[in-house]
Amino acid sequence: MALISKGRIKGLDLKKEFRIRSMKPYSSFASPLAESLADKECFPYDSVPNFPVSTVPGHRGQLVFGLLDGVPVMCMQGRFHYYEGYPICKCAMPIRVMKMVGINYLIATNAAGGLNEKYKVGDIMIIKDHVNFLGFAGVNPLRGPNDERFGPRFPAVSRAYDAKLRAAAMRIGKEMGIGHQIQEGVYTCLGGPSFETVAELAAMKILGIDAVGMSTTYEVIVACHSGMTVFAFSLITNKCVTTYDEEVMPNHEEVIQTGKENEEVLKAFVSRIVQHITQ
Numbered sequence: 001m002a003l004i005s006k007g008r009i010k011g012l013d014l015k016k017e018f019r020i021r022s023m024k025p026y027s028s029f030a031s032p033l034a035e036s037l038a039d040k041e042c043f044p045y046d047s048v049p050n051f052p053v054s055t056v057p058g059h060r061g062q063l064v065f066g067l068l069d070g071v072p073v074m075c076m077q078g079r080f081h082y083y084e085g086y087p088i089c090k091c092a093m094p095i096r097v098m099k100m101v102g103i104n105y106l107i108a109t110n111a112a113g114g115l116n117e118k119y120k121v122g123d124i125m126i127i128k129d130h131v132n133f134l135g136f137a138g139v140n141p142l143r144g145p146n147d148e149r150f151g152p153r154f155p156a157v158s159r160a161y162d163a164k165l166r167a168a169a170m171r172i173g174k175e176m177g178i179g180h181q182i183q184e185g186v187y188t189c190l191g192g193p194s195f196e197t198v199a200e201l202a203a204m205k206i207l208g209i210d211a212v213g214m215s216t217t218y219e220v221i222v223a224c225h226s227g228m229t230v231f232a233f234s235l236i237t238n239k240c241v242t243t244y245d246e247e248v249m250p251n252h253e254e255v256i257q258t259g260k261e262n263e264e265v266l267k268a269f270v271s272r273i274v275q276h277i278t279q
């Protein structure tokens, strides 16, 4: 979500391009919230010049503009992942489009495996920091010539996840009566599409990682580079498989199912955070 002044790129009025009447918050969000918007206008990704298209089951593949409890918002239904085969800068490109329409905040959401033993399936982990494993191998969305229109060559990302919004989200969770399922921790992004081995998870535990996924960090780095304020959370969709004798292996069906089971509470949670941002 982002509070935005009316955005416009020098010489290119995106409002005409997107027929945007008034832009305020934005959310990179799963389908259900975008479906619930009033006064919706949808732009399939393949109708937006140079946009990648979603290839992952459960990701619709369109930009949705509309009203969330009266607040004009922009949602992504489906995001792009490194494992789909896109360059990482292409996976983060939608964040630059949002910046170009004048966005100053981002709410990013994802599904993730719970590595922290205290976590339960269905928990919401507010992300306080990330370990960008992809970046350790140089897979960074800012690699290559720097585009000065957005930010500096060497951006700081030490406070990528806004502390005030994290505290507000914690309070909102308690007010909603879901404080018992709200966590705060460190998220990591792996390349995927294979899930992690037991040994990899043991290593990540030593590194203090709480939840494991395959997205988000590259979007947050680009949002930070562009000077956007970021809030992000993970829905814990499964417990990471940390031993060799566990019955159930991690699987995409479980991820989708847990997302469906929690969509109402997530919609309410994000709506309350939007209200907080726009008050």
Ligand SMILES: Cc1cc2[nH]c(=O)nc(N)n2n1
Residues within 6 Å of the ligand: 111, 112, 113, 114, 190, 195, 196, 212, 213, 214, 237, 238, 239, 240, 241, 250, 255
């Ligand atoms: C979206 C998602 C869900 C899980 N679960 C897991 O154990 N490991 C992952 N990397 N991911 N990613």
